[in-house]
Structures are given as structure tokens and as C-alpha cells.
Amino acid sequence: xxxxxxxxxxxxxxxxxxxxxxxSSNSHLDYVVEVYKERDCDRPPELHEREFGQPVFIKKTVNxxxxxxxxxxxxxxxxxPDQGRTGPRLAQDDQAQFTPGYIEERTTLAGVALLGTxxxxxxxxxxxxxxxxPRWTLEVEDTVFHCPDQVTVSFHTIDEQIQLAxxxxxxxxxxxxxxEVIVALIDRLRGVLPEDDPNHRVLDVVEQNVQWQAREQRxxx
Amino acid sequence: MADRSxxxxxxxxxxxxxxxxxFVTPSDKSIxxxxxxxxxxxxxxxxxxxFARVTNRELIRGLPEGFLADPEVGPxxxxxTLGVPxxxxxxxxxxxxxxGYYDTNMTTFANPRQLPDPGTxxxxxxxxxxxxxxxxxxxxxxxxxxxxxxGVAHIGWLLNRPAEATNLHIPIEEFASTHLAILASTGSxxxxxxxxxxxxxxxxxxxxxxxxxxPHGEYDTLAEMQGEEAFQGEDGYExxxxxxxxERLRVRISELEIGDVMAILDNPSNRMQERLSTAWQAMQxxxxxxWGIDELIGEMERIYGDDDASVGALEWxxxxxxxxxxxxxxxxxxxxxxxxxxxxxxxxxxxxxxxRDQQLITTVLLRRMYRERLDDVRDRDSDIEHPIFAxxxxxxxxxxxxxxxxxxxxxxxxxxxxxxxxxxxGIISQRPSKIDQDVLSQCGTQxxxxxxxxxxxxxxxxxVEAAGEDxxxxxxxxxxxxxxxxxDAMNTPALIQVRQRRTPHGAGSxxxxxxxxxxxxxxxxxxxxxxxxxxxEGDSTxxxxxx
Numbered sequence: 001x002x003x004x005x006x007x008x009x010x011x012x013x014x015x016x017x018x019x020x021x022x023x024s025s026n027s028h029l030d031y032v033v034e035v036y037k038e039r040d041c042d043r044p045p046e047l048h049e050r051e052f053g054q055p056v057f058i059k060k061t062v063n064x065x066x067x068x069x070x071x072x073x074x075x076x077x078x079x080x081p082d083q084g085r086t087g088p089r090l091a092q093d094d095q096a097q098f099t100p101g102y103i104e105e106r107t108t109l110a111g112v113a114l115l116g117t118x119x120x121x122x123x124x125x126x127x128x129x130x131x132x133x134p135r136w137t138l139e140v141e142d143t144v145f146h147c148p149d150q151v152t153v154s155f156h157t158i159d160e161q162i163q164l165a166x167x168x169x170x171x172x173x174x175x176x177x178x179x180e181v182i183v184a185l186i187d188r189l190r191g192v193l194p195e196d197d198p199n200h201r202v203l204d205v206v207e208q209n210v211q212w213q214a215r216e217q218r219x220x221x
Numbered sequence: 222m223a224d225r226s227x228x229x230x231x232x233x234x235x236x237x238x239x240x241x242x243x244f245v246t247p248s249d250k251s252i253x254x255x256x257x258x259x260x261x262x263x264x265x266x267x268x269x270x271x272f273a274r275v276t277n278r279e280l281i282r283g284l285p286e287g288f289l290a291d292p293e294v295g296p297x298x299x300x301x302t303l304g305v306p307x308x309x310x311x312x313x314x315x316x317x318x319x320x321g322y323y324d325t326n327m328t329t330f331a332n333p334r335q336l337p338d339p340g341t342x343x344x345x346x347x348x349x350x351x352x353x354x355x356x357x358x359x360x361x362x363x364x365x366x367x368x369x370x371x372g373v374a375h376i377g378w379l380l381n382r383p384a385e386a387t388n389l390h391i392p393i394e395e396f397a398s399t400h401l402a403i404l405a406s407t408g409s410x411x412x413x414x415x416x417x418x419x420x421x422x423x424x425x426x427x428x429x430x431x432x433x434x435x436p437h438g439e440y441d442t443l444a445e446m447q448g449e450e451a452f453q454g455e456d457g458y459e460x461x462x463x464x465x466x467x468e469r470l471r472v473r474i475s476e477l478e479i480g481d482v483m484a485i486l487d488n489p490s491n492r493m494q495e496r497l498s499t500a501w502q503a504m505q506x507x508x509x510x511x512w513g514i515d516e517l518i519g520e521m522e523r524i525y526g527d528d529d530a531s532v533g534a535l536e537w538x539x540x541x542x543x544x545x546x547x548x549x550x551x552x553x554x555x556x557x558x559x560x561x562x563x564x565x566x567x568x569x570x571x572x573x574x575x576x577r578d579q580q581l582i583t584t585v586l587l588r589r590m591y592r593e594r595l596d597d598v599r600d601r602d603s604d605i606e607h608p609i610f611a612x613x614x615x616x617x618x619x620x621x622x623x624x625x626x627x628x629x630x631x632x633x634x635x636x637x638x639x640x641x642x643x644x645x646x647g648i649i650s651q652r653p654s655k656i657d658q659d660v661l662s663q664c665g666t667q668x669x670x671x672x673x674x675x676x677x678x679x680x681x682x683x684x685v686e687a688a689g690e691d692x693x694x695x696x697x698x699x700x701x702x703x704x705x706x707x708x709d710a711m712n713t714p715a716l717i718q719v720r721q722r723r724t725p726h727g728a729g730s731x732x733x734x735x736x737x738x739x740x741x742x743x744x745x746x747x748x749x750x751x752x753x754x755x756x757x758e759g760d761s762t763x764x765x766x767x768x
Contacts, residue, residue, distance in 0.1 A: 131304055165304020201294045202302050209287040209299075 012124040013068065017146040019045045019056055020110065022138055028114075029133065030173050031071070033144045035108040045146060052076065052177075053184025055147035055155070056112055058138055059120070066120040069134050070147065070155050074174040074181045075111035082106070112144060113173040113181075115166040118155050129155040131165035149192045156189055162199040164206065171210075179214035183207055228342040229258065230315065235336050240319045242273070242336045244343055245281070248311035253381045254278055255695070255716050257346040257355075258317060260337050269322035270363065271333055272346055272354065274713070275315050282312040317343075320713045323354040323363040329712050330354070348387040351379065355715050356391045374421030376414070376668075377717040380703055389717050391666070391710040393427050397610045398640050399665030399709045401647040404681060409671040409701045411649050412439045413726055414719050415612060418647075419443060422610070423462075423566055425454030431566040432590075432611040436579055436618060438572035445724040446566075452723075461565040465555070467573045473554035474517075474543065475510045476585045481627045485542045485577060492531045493538075496521055513551030514544045548578050555582075557589060557604045576618060583619050584628040587611070591635055594642040608643030616648030617655040629657055636663035654680035661685070665709035671699040 020035040033056075036044045050073065057068040117136075118129040147155075156162050164185065171178035186207045193199055215221050230246035246252055256275045261268050284305070288296035297307045321330035337343075353365045358373065367373060373390035401418075405411040422429035423446055433440055444462040446452045452460050479501045483494060500521040504512055517539065521532045543549045560567040569586075571579045590605060597603035613619050620632040635644050636659070648664055650656055654676040662684040669685075669692070672678055682693055685707070692705050692714045699705070699716075707714035 161298070161301060163302050163304060165302075167303050199302075201291050202298050205288065205290045205294050205299050206302055208290055209285075212287065 013057075013059070013120050013126065013145075013151070014124055016057075016148060017043060017045050017049055019050050019054075019144045019146050022058075022112075022140055022142045022144065023109070024140070025138070026111075027173070028137065029169060031112045031114070031138060033073075033110045033112050035110055037107075049146050050076075050108075050110060053181050053188065055115075055152045055185070055188070056144050057147045057151070058142050058144055060136055060138070060142075062136060067136075068118050068120050068126055068151075069114060069136065069138065070116055070118060070129075071112040071114045071144075072170070072181060072185060073110045074113045074170070074177060077109045077111070078106070079109055080106045113170055114138075115170065116155065126151050126154050129158060131158070131163060133166075133169065149188060152185075152188060153192050162189060162193070162203060167206075167210075179210045182210045227344045229345055230343045232260070232337045232339055232341040232343060233314065234339050236316050238318070240332070240336075241276075241316055242319070243314055243316050246313050246315060247309055248313065249309065252278070252313075252315060252345070256381045257320075257351055257379075258343045259346040259350070260341050260343050262322070262333055262335060262337065264322060264333055269333070270346075270350065271322045271337070272320045272330070272351075272713075273317040273343075274320055275317045277316040279314045279316075280311060281314040283310060323712075325361055325363065328359040328361070329357065348382070351387050352390065355379075355712055356389060357395055357710050357712050358390070358392055371426045374418055374427075375720060376417055376421065376706070377704070377719040380716040380718050384718070385720075388720075389706065389715060391706065393422055393429065395710040396647075396666035396708075397422070397429065397608070397645040398643065400636050400639070400645055400663055401612075401666045401668070402616075402653075402661060402664035402685070403647065403649040403668045403670075404653045404672060404677070405651060405668075405670030405704070406672050406674065406677070407651050409699070410704075410719060411651065411670065412614060413702070413722065414668055414670070414704060415614070415647070415649050416440065416443065416722055416724070416726065417719055419566060419612070420446060420452075420723055423460035423564070424452055425456075425458045428454075428458065428460075428564040429566070430561050430563045430605075430607055430609045432561060432586075432609060433566065433568045434571065434579075434583055434611065434613045434619070435568050436571050436574075436615045438570045439614060440568045441570070442725045443566060443568065449723060458564060461562070463560065463565060463567040465560065465567060465569045467571060468547075469555070470548065470569065470571065470574070470582050471550045471553040471555055472548055472582055472585045473510065474513055474549050474551055475504065476554065476589065477549075477581070478588075480630075481581060481584060482539075482543075484625060484627050485581065486535075486538045487542070489535065489538065490531065493535050496525055496529070496531050497535055500524060511552040514539050516551075546578065548574065548582060555586060557593060560586075561590065561605055561607075561609050563607050580619060580626050580628045583613075584631055587628065587631045587635060591631060591639070591642070591644060594639075594644045598642050608645070610645040610647065612647040612649065614649050616650040616660075617652050620648070620657040620660040622655050622657050629660075633657065633659050636660050653677045653684075656680070658684045666706070666711070667708045668704050668706050669696055670704045671701065672696045 018036055018041055020033040022031050023034045025031045035050055038044055052073060054073045055070060056073060057070045060067050060069055114134050116129060116131040117134045118126040121127050156164065164182070167182060170181060174181045186203050190200060190203055229250040229252055230244040232242055232244045234243060235241070236243045252275055254275055254277065257272055258275060259270045259272050262271050284296045284300055288299040300307045319332065319336065321332040324331035349366070350364045352367050353360045354363055358367060358370060367390050372393050374393050375388055375390045377389055378385050379387040379389065403411050403414055419431060421427065422431055446460050447462055479498045482497065482501065483489060489497065500517055503520055504517055518536050521535065525532050571582065590609060593603045593605040594609070597606050619626060619628040621629065632646065635646055639645060648656060648660065653661060661680070667685050669681060672681070678693060678696060692707055695705055695716060702719050704717055704719055705714055706717055
């Protein structure tokens with residue numbers, strides 16, 4: 001949560017950590033991303049860089065303008081094709097490195113829900129964010145980048161006010177964990193906003209509402 | 222119905238009551254409770270404007286309460302954060318009760334007995350139409366210029382409309398013949414409203430013959446009508462305002478009835494009552510109407526002898542209660558032809574009389590006037606050959622619900638029979654529960670203002686037929702100067718703002734603080750002679766010693 005982009009202060013869209021690539025989708029707004037491992041790239045994401053509630057983005061060039069399609073990790077799943085198979089262990093005590101086969105195929109999948117889009121300016125900053133539903137389809141193997149907190153804040157600041165106007169769609173896609181994603185997003189925003197920012201109180205009210213509704217739905221209150 | 226520019230809402234369906242329907246409006250069409258709306262139905266092949274009154278307003282779509290969690294964060298900010306549009310989000314569901322369409326033959330409302338279909342467009346009832354159909358004016362169309370009518374009293378305008386937009390003119394004839402009640406708690410404008418009515422009745426188009434029984438001297442500013450242009454007729458008419466102060470109020474002893482005398486004597490014994498009534502009847506049978514206590518006692522002594530103990534005791538009581546009271550006089554009487562005349566408003570100022578005397582003078586005057594009216598209607602010689610209207614400030618004094626008052630009997634008679642004889646009463650009171658129910662229930666027109674006391678509300682409910690539930694519900698919430706007009710003078714009750722008086726108002730509360738300060742300053746200026754004996758008052762040294 002407190003990570004800074006590798007290049008220092010200003011968020012540079014081009015030097016962000018790659019989290020993974022798209023492998024499939026469940027709907028227009030709901031994609032499955034295979035998280036990169038050691039073998040897939042030079043600098044695979046660290047655990048906290050691909051955590052639950054982490055905003056991500058995918059670059060798309062539309063009509064000559066570079067856009068960032070912003071999303072959020074709302075779910076993760078582990079896939080182990082070997083699970084349930086009890087074959088002979090090939091590695092011996094003295095030969096720990098003999099690991100052929102399925103071990104490398106174990107993967108971590110992350111569910112990404114799309115939130116909105118923003119334009120990427122010449123200098124690599126995001127501008128003109130919109131929380132409307134992205135109309136463009138992403139492709140398989142599109143790279144998903146870690147979205148630095150500054151970009152997250154810029155994406156959420158519309159008319160100098162923090163907005164989460166995608167919330168109803170996100171709650172719908174994220175399902176059971178919807179309120180938790182929102183709370184995670186709000187936490188992240190809160191951490192970046194200055195202490196005396198008036199948006200804190202608004203975020204409080206929104207968080208309260210989401211949590212209360214979730215508790216009501218789950219039969220707690 | 223192609224033009225929907227004046228449509229304010231759309232009918233959603235029937236309501237709970239048989240006469241109720243619900244409709245939906247967006248928030249920008251702010252329709253208040255009590256507003257009159259209209260829609261068109263076809264009655265016997267003719268399109269008719271049906272009027273309905275809005276009775277309730279509920280929010281059916283709006284921002285959730287959760288958005289209001291932090292008082293320092295506005296709900297629209299939260300809504301904006303979540304991308305919820307806040308423009309025109311609120312939808313209101315309003316309930317309306319059908320009053321009916323204006324039946325031009327019956328000149329009143331007729332219920333179409335048919336609720337509007339869902340989807341029927343509703344509009345605010347136009348001013349002129351309401352001005353025509355709300356009061357019982359008997360117009361032959363449902364939209365008449367009522368300012369051209371004679372004999373109407375402009376008392377104010379509909380509360381939900383802008384000032385003077387929908388003016389309410391009530392027919393004077395209606396409330397002057399079937400009696401009027403103005404009910405309101407102190408300070409909510411009863412005597413103000415009464416003065417507005419008096420002003421209207423004294424205008425050249427009506428020229429009423431008015432009598433005001435004023436126990437508090439609140440109507441002393443009416444005289445300013447004289448000389449005002451609005452009250453002058455083209456034929457040189459000008460209202461005459463006559464004040465009768467207590468010195469000029471006299472009751473001729475022979476006008477009293479035996480019951481009145483009994484009421485003012487201190488505990489007369491049975492024997493005394495018997496002696497007195499025999500002698501009283503004997504005196505009443507005499508030709509002369511100008512006898513006094515001396516003659517009465519002479520008559521008793523003639524019948525029962527000089528040394529009758531009861532007569533002696535009666536003599537003492539009669540002299541104390543009647544002879545020493547300036548109100549009673551063997552000969553003088555308030556001349557009826559002086560106090561009632563068309564175009565004349567007589568104010569009987571009774572503020573220095575005690576309650577018993579106020580009741581007695583009222584009783585005697587009412588009785589005499591009623592007799593004259595009776596004679597006039599029966600084509601006998603009469604001093605009063607025109608209808609009259611008498612207004613009673615503090616009406617519960619003259620027709621109390623509990624306790625004895627000599628005036629109660631004649632008040633009951635006039636309210637139940639007066640209509641036939643052109644004798645109308647107006648009762649003004651802040652305690653409807655303390656007015657005799659028979660009297661109150663006969664007042665055909667009611668102007669009710671703010672009343673919070675539940676007993677008084679019950680009294681109105683029990684005795685005022687026209688006061689529906691929706692009228693009663695309004696009473697506690699009215700502010701001074703606002704009133705509900707209901708009864709014979711109206712086709713349906715309406716909430717109004719009473720108009721400004723043309724003459725200044727004389728009955729407001731006294732500026733207590735100002736008067737205290739003035740009185741204090743006055744005393745400061747007086748030379749203080751008894752300073753040494755002035756313990757604790759500190760009126761001359763207290764302030765200075767603080768320096």
C-alpha cells in the first residue's frame with residue numbers, strides 16, 4: 001500500500017510493475033489475469049503488489065490516443081493441476097533440483113474488475129478520468145500493470161472531488177467480496193490523501209454505508 | 222390535453238379511501254399539502270373540471286438515509302462520490318381527496334363518484350376558478366370575476382398560493398343569517414379577522430347594520446373607516462361608527478325579567494323569590510314601563526304588608542344590587558334606533574363593567590332587538606326594520622358551556638331561530654370548549670385559527686358539522702393570521718391567510734418590556750423622598766455604587 005513507483009515521486013505509467021497477463025474473461029468487465037512468476041518476466045510482482053484490492057491498469061491505444069483501462073483485483077484463485085495426484089516423488093534428497101513436470105504450471109489467477117478509463121498524457125500522467133463503463137474489449141495476453149497510488153488518486157479525483165462512481169458495477173461483479181474491495185480501495189485512497197482533506201469524511205460515510213449494507217445482506221444486523 | 226405545460230403530476234391510482242387517489246410528482250413541482258388541483262372528466266358527455274385537495278405528501282424515491290450519516294457531509298456530496306445523480310432524483314407521492322366538480326345548477330360541488338384513471342394529468346386549479354367555486358357564492362359558471370359581485374367579504378387569500386393570488390370572498394348574507402363563529406387561541410388574530418369582516422360589511426356594497434359587544438375595548442380603531450376612501454360610496458355613503466362607552470349603557474329596570482333579577486340578587490330565599498316574582502309580575506302588567514325599585518317595593522308592601530320580614534330583606538338586596546348599580550335605571554334605556562341602523566357599526570364598549578353587568582346588558586339588548594325583529598317580520602310596528610348582525614367578542618362569556626349566564630337563553634334562541642328573523646350572531650372566542658354547544662353548533666360558518674388545546678379541538682369537532690378531519694388536523698399548525706374557513710359560506714373548507722386590515726389594529730399585545738423600562742425611567746426621574754426607608758430597592762444608588 002505504501003509502495004512508491006520505482007522512478008520516485010511522479011508516477012510514470014511506463015515504468016510500472018507488470019502484474020500479469022489476461023488469460024480469459026467472464027464478462028465485458030470481469031477478466032482473469034495470470035500473475036507473472038519468476039520465469040515470465042524480469043521483475044515479477046511482489047506479494048503486496050498484487051494483493052486483494054490493488055488497482056491495476058491495462059494500456060490501450062484507441063484512435064491514436066493512449067488510454068489506461070483501470071481495474072481492481074477483486075479475487076484471487078490458486079490453480080494446481082497436480083492437486084489430487086499422488087505420483088512418485090522424483091526428487092531425491094541429494095538431488096533437490098530435479099523438478100520436471102507440473103510444478104511450474106501451478107499458477108495464481110487474479111480476477112480483475114474494470115472500473116473506468118483515463119487518458120495517458122505525453123508525460124506519462126493520467127488525465128480526464130471517467131468512471132463510466134469502459135466500452136473497449138481487452139485482449140488475451142494484454143499486460144496488466146500495477147497501478148501506483150498516485151495514479152489511483154488521480155483516477156478517483158473528478159472535479160476536485162473523490163469519486164467512486166463505478167461502485168454499483170463493482171459491487172455487482174465482485175459479488176460476495178464487493179464491500180471488501182471497496183473498503184480496500186477507500187483505505188488506499190485515505191492513505192494517500194492529506195490528513196486535512198475534506199474528502200476523508202465523505203469516504204467515511206461511503207465506507208460506513210457499504211459495510212452496513214454488506215452486514216445487513218449477510219444477516220449480521 | 223396536448224399541452225402539458227401546466228401539468229404538475231400524474232395520477233398513479235386509487236388511494237385508501239373511496240374518494241382518494243394518489244399521484245406522483247417530481248421534486249421541482251412543489252405541491253403543498255392543502256393545494257387544490259384539478260383534472261378533467263366527462264360527466265354526462267360534458268368535460269368537467271374536478272377539484273381535489275392534496276392531503277398528504279410522501280417521498281417515494283430519494284437518497285438513502287445512510288447518506289446523511291455525517292452532518293458535515295451533505296448527502297449530495299456522498300451521492301456525487303458514488304456517481305448517483307442528484308438532479309430530479311426525488312419523486313413524491315401525493316394523496317388527494319376528490320372534492321367534486323362545480324355543478325352550475327346546484328351551485329355547489331357534486332361528486333363525480335369516479336376516481337381519475339391512472340395516467341390522468343393533473344394541474345393546479347386556476348385562481349379565478351377557485352375564487353368562484355370555493356365560497357358559496359352561487360355563481361352560474363365555474364369561473365366568474367367575483368370582484369364584480371355585491372355582498373361579498375374579501376377576507377384573505379388561499380394560504381398555499383402567493384399573497385393575493387387567489388382571493389377568497391365569502392358571501393356576507395350567508396354568515397350574517399346563519400351565524401358565524403371565529404375560534405382561535407389568544408394572539409392568533411381573532412379580533413383582527415373580525416375587524417376585517419366588519420370592514421367588509423361596512424363597505425358601500427353591503428352597508429350592514431352591525432353591533433359589536435366588546436368586553437375589552439379592542440375595536441376602538443374601527444372609527445378610522447370614516448374618511449377612508451375605500452368605504453365611501455358614490456352616493457355619498459360613509460359608514461358610521463358609533464361607540465357606546467359604559468356610561469351610556471343603561472338597562473331600564475322594567476326590561477329585566479324575573480330570572481335576570483334572581484341572578485343578580487345574593488342568595489334570595491324561597492320566600493323572597495316568591496314575593497319578588499309576584500310583585501315583579503304585577504309591575505310588568507302595569508301600563509308604565511318606567512318604574513324603579515321604590516315602586517317595586519311599594520308594590521310588595523301593598524301585597525304582603527309593611528312589616529313582612531322577607532320584603533325587608535329583599536329591599537336591602539334590591540337596593541344594593543340594582544339601585545346602587547349605575548347600569549340600571551328606572552327610565553333610561555339604550556335607544557335601539559340609535560344603536561342599529563344600516564351602514565352603522567355600533568361598538569358597545571363594556572371594558573369597565575363586571576362580567577355580570579356585561580351579561581345583563583347583553584341579555585336585555587338582545588331580548589329587545591329580537592322582539593323588534595320578530596315584530597318586523599310579523600308586520601307589526603317595529604323599531605328595527607332591517608336585518609341585524611351582532612358580534613360577540615369573548616363569546617364564551619355570554620353563552621358559557623358551564624355555569625349560569627342570563628344571556629345564554631336568548632343566545633340559544635337567536636342562534637336557532639334568528640335566521641328567520643334576520644338576526645345573525647357572530648361568536649368570537651379563544652375557548653370553544655367553554656361555549657355552549659347548542660350555540661356553537663348553530664353557527665353555520667366557522668373561521669378557525671390556531672388552536673392547540675385538545676379540549677378546544679374536541680369542542681370544534683363535536684359541534685361544528687363542517688369541520689372535517691383534515692380541517693382539524695390543520696388547526697394546531699396554523700400561525701397567526703392563518704385560518705380555516707368552513708361551513709355554510711363555503712362550498713368546501715379552505716385554508717386562508719387573512720388579509721391586511723385597512724384600519725390599524727388596536728388589540729395587539731402590549732409592549733411589556735418597553736413599558737417596564739419607561740415606567741422605570743419615569744420613576745428614576747421622580748424625586749425620591751423616602752430614600753432612607755427604601756430597603757433593597759436600590760433604585761437611586763444601586764447603579765452608581767457599582768462604579
